Amino acid sequence: MRAAIATLVTVCLYGSATAVLAQTAYDPARTRYAVEGLALGARLSAERAAYREYRCSRSAQFELFSLCQKVRNDRERRGSYRVFESMLLSQKGDVSYISRYQEPAFFDPAEADESIERYSREIGEAPRVMRVAEGIAHVDGILALWGSATLEPLDQETLKLLEEGKSPKYALLIDLIGNLARSAKEGLPIYRVGGRAGLIWVAGFDQGGRGTLRFAAVDASELASAGEGLAVSPVRAALQPAPAQSM
Numbered sequence: 488m489r490a491a492i493a494t495l496v497t498v499c500l501y502g503s504a505t506a507v508l509a510q511t512a513y514d515p516a517r518t519r520y521a522v523e524g525l526a527l528g529a530r531l532s533a534e535r536a537a538y539r540e541y542r543c544s545r546s547a548q549f550e551l552f553s554l555c556q557k558v559r560n561d562r563e564r565r566g567s568y569r570v571f572e573s574m575l576l577s578q579k580g581d582v583s584y585i586s587r588y589q590e591p592a593f594f595d596p597a598e599a600d601e602s603i604e605r606y607s608r609e610i611g612e613a614p615r616v617m618r619v620a621e622g623i624a625h626v627d628g629i630l631a632l633w634g635s636a637t638l639e640p641l642d643q644e645t646l647k648l649l650e651e652g653k654s655p656k657y658a659l660l661i662d663l664i665g666n667l668a669r670s671a672k673e674g675l676p677i678y679r680v681g682g683r684a685g686l687i688w689v690a691g692f693d694q695g696g697r698g699t700l701r702f703a704a705v706d707a708s709e710l711a712s713a714g715e716g717l718a719v720s721p722v723r724a725a726l727q728p729a730p731a732q733s734m
Contacts, residue, residue: 519610520634520686520704522585523572527684527704530580541572549710551578565593575710583710584659586703594700599690603631606688606702610634614688619663619676626675626698628663628691636685636705638678646671659707663691665699683708 518526543555556573568589575584594602607614610633617638619628630638638661641649650671659680662670670677680687684706692698 517684517706519612520684522587522686522702522704525574525582525585525704527582527585527706529582541574546575549575552576552583552710563593566591568592577709584703584705586701586705588665588701590665590699591697592700594690594692599629599700603629603688606631606633606686610686619691625693626663626691627693628676628689630690631688632685634685635683636680636687636707637682638687639681641677641679646677649677659703659705659710661687661689661701663689663699665691665701680705681707 517528520527540557540559541555542557543553546552546554552575554573554575556571558572559570561568561570568591571588571590573586574582576582603614603616612633614631614633617628617630619630632638641660649667652668660667660677661680662677663675664670667677669675680703684704686702686704688700688702690698690700
């Protein structure tokens with residue numbers, strides 16, 4: 488069975504959308520965690536046109552960060568898809584969060600395992616892998632984490648808020664289907680991203696062959712120390728595939 492996989496990546500640039508990766512010294516322990524070649528701790532400079540496609544603004548929830556996003560359409564032999572990319576950048580210009588979302592992407596279970604193995608080889612460490620089977624909602628999930636990133640199940644009080652369409656203040660939330668309200672109503676798992684620098688890879692797919700895949704490099708401790716957490720929208724959160732996210 489082919490599982491159509493959607494990917495999420497949130498990317499954030501500081502100040503200008505015309506930023507590019509600069510050759511600067513940064514913590515090598517963090518640079519292992521990258522999305523599309525852009526690593527945590529990388530410093531961006533406004534020297535090339537490579538990032539002119541991004542729309543950038545000051546983060547609504549993280550006043551000390553800027554958010555940049557772009558959306559593009561593409562096609563492969565199995566069909567058309569959209570890609571959402573975004574980043575969060577500190578006042579120093581360092582990347583603290585990088586994310587990519589593709590809707591849909593096309594994977595079967597074997598391809599999902601191969602993708603995790605490929606990231607493990609590139610990072611140079613073994614992942615922590617969880618497999619989730621939710622028979623009632625007909626959704627299966629695979630979650631992989633590298634580094635010090637963590638996924639913490641939400642408490643019942645927060646799940647109830649999400650189910651009611653309210654917006655709890657949390658740093659980063661992620662589920663298996665890209666819809667927090669629906670996940671809460673159907674009893675699907677929702678996680679809060681915590682810990683320190685790492686990479687997160689999450690795929691969810693149903694029996695019809697459609698699903699979600701998202702991966703993000705993030706240092707949640709930097710975002711938490713910057714002040715107020717992200718406001719979760721009624722349907723989506725920071726790691727959800729929203730064309731225009733409010734951070």
